[in-house]
């Protein structure tokens with residue numbers, strides 16, 4: 001305790017240097033935290049994706065549509081294109097999905113529904129519109145992309161589409177309930193429920209964006225109307241998956257997938273999900289490495305700063321340490337005091353940078369917010385503590401060695417001696 | 420209580436310097452010893468070894484019957500903290516500590532409440548007549564006042580042995596006499612005192628005067 005009091009006193013005594021060291025340490029710690037949080041977040045993203053994907057990633061192509069091309073019948077062109085892809089040898093099936101916000105006529109005035117849906121849309125772009133229903137329209141063949149969801153649809157005809165609701169709606173929407181799309185007039189009938197915990201790909205990118213939970217969503221097949229609607233079609237084109245046979249010639253399929261559009265005035269290609277994952281990994285690895293490199297560099301700079309300040313300090317304070325030793329302090333007391341001094345500064349900067357980062361993440365609206373926050377709480381805290389400890393140990397080492405080497409007489413500046 | 424047997428001390432910075440050669444010395448409890456000798460003769464070296472601030476190169480040192488020349492660093496630190504008080508040659512005050520804080524340093528390792536530390540330090544400052552300077556920074560007081568503060572630091576802790584390296588060097592003869600009166604009083608209370616001085620008038624206060632020349636004790640005189 002006395003050692004800590006002394007350390008605090010010494011920190012106060014050299015206010016300017018302490019402030020400087022604190023600033024340097026905070027910068028270093030912040031860089032470390034950013035590297036850890038981002039690294040952990042991307043690793044987590046990859047892990048979650050791999051845990052949830054059910055399809056064989058080397059047997060699924062994802063369509064990538066490049067140019068926007070709008071002729072009057074482009075929806076028809078897309079339909080043709082899809083039929084063509086289905087006909088390529090080695091292709092088992094083609095499926096699409098679309099995530100939309102819509103109103104059901106029967107639910108738009110239901111207080112009970114909005115009460116439940118309010119939680120479902122929390123954190124989504126519909127946050128302030130509890131009346132909006134999140135509907136995933138997906139072809140039966142893409143349902144096998146992820147584990148744990150609805151496996152397939154019951155038989156239906158285009159007039160009344162089967163609708164699967166998130167479990168949270170089970171109480172207010174019993175099986176058989178009829179619902180109507182306010183805008184298009186399409187009818188739906190509750191045919192079942194989406195198992196709790198089911199996830200789906202983000203419509204922007206399945207591997208780069210966090211998977212979304214289907215707990216508050218509805219699921220149905222794609223309606224005939226949607227197939228005619230150019231806006232829906234364009235958005236679904238980005239989310240078109242091609243499932244291949246086990247013995248398919250991937251290269252050949254890819255070639256054919258991209259050559260048809262070239263003959264029809266637009267451009268598209270396809271990549272295996274596994275390739276997308278690898279590309280993502282390469283991107284994040286580079287980013288993570290750059291982050292880590294920066295963090296280590298800043299950390300070393302900070303370390304050099306701390307060590308040099310403390311080494312000069314030792315020279316300036318030799319007499320003081322000698323006097324303390326004459327008063328009964330041991331070499332180790334002195335070394336511990338130096339360590340405590342560094343420790344306090346480093347810990348303070350750790351706490352500050354951790355808190356700043358936390359506030360930043362909480363108030364920001366990064367799409368990885370939740371993952372980043374989880375990583376910040378789970379990994380950044382121990383990393384922070386580790387850095388503080390290592391930093392203090394490393395920076396206290398050299399000054400302490402210097403002190404331990406000398407007999408106290410050498411320090412008081414009277415006659416000296418070292419052995 | 421203090422017994423040195425064939426103590427030698429060599430320094431090895433640059434060439435080897437034999438600062439002490441075969442020193443044999445016994446000091447009884449409660450004795451008041453003055454050490455004299457030319458500059459560089461080894462007085463401070465001797466004091467440092469007796470004060471466990473340094474180790475002899477060879478020879479044996481017994482303090483209160485215990486062999487301390489080879490004792491662990493932790494043990495010598497404890498001995499310094501409990502038994503020995505120092506007045507350093509150039510005061511060795513910490514300039515940006517207050518006078519009071521300087522005086523309290525040897526009390527920090529003692530298990531007493533902070534309040535008592537302050538009380539004892541103030542009392543010691545009173546004894547040397549500078550209690551009014553307690554809250555001043557050590558850098559802001561005169562040489563003579565620093566000398567007194569350094570003495571107060573040695574008397575504040577209740578060590579049995581006081582080792583003083585030219586405690587009157589910075590004082591005029593009148594203040595020097597006052598300080599010596601204080602040492603005599605402490606000695607009467609039972610403290611063992613060893614004091615280095617160049618001044619024969621100061622040495623005259625001691626029971627015994629030891630003269631060192633070139634690392635050897637050449638004279639043991641009784642007053």
Ligand SMILES: Nc1ncnc2c1ncn2[C@@H]1O[C@H](COP(=O)(O)OP(=O)(O)OP(=O)(O)O)[C@@H](O)[C@H]1O
Pocket residue numbers: 414415416417430431432436437438456457458459460461462463464465508
């Ligand atoms: N660290 C050291 N390294 C080398 N030589 C040293 C060291 N300390 C002291 N000496 C030498 O040891 C000898 C004794 O020094 P010491 O300080 O004991 O003398 P002193 O009698 O106290 O002198 P003064 O009256 O000037 O204080 C001197 O020759 C000095 O130069």
Ligand SMILES: [Mg+2]
Pocket residue numbers: 462463464508584
């Ligand atoms: Mg000397």
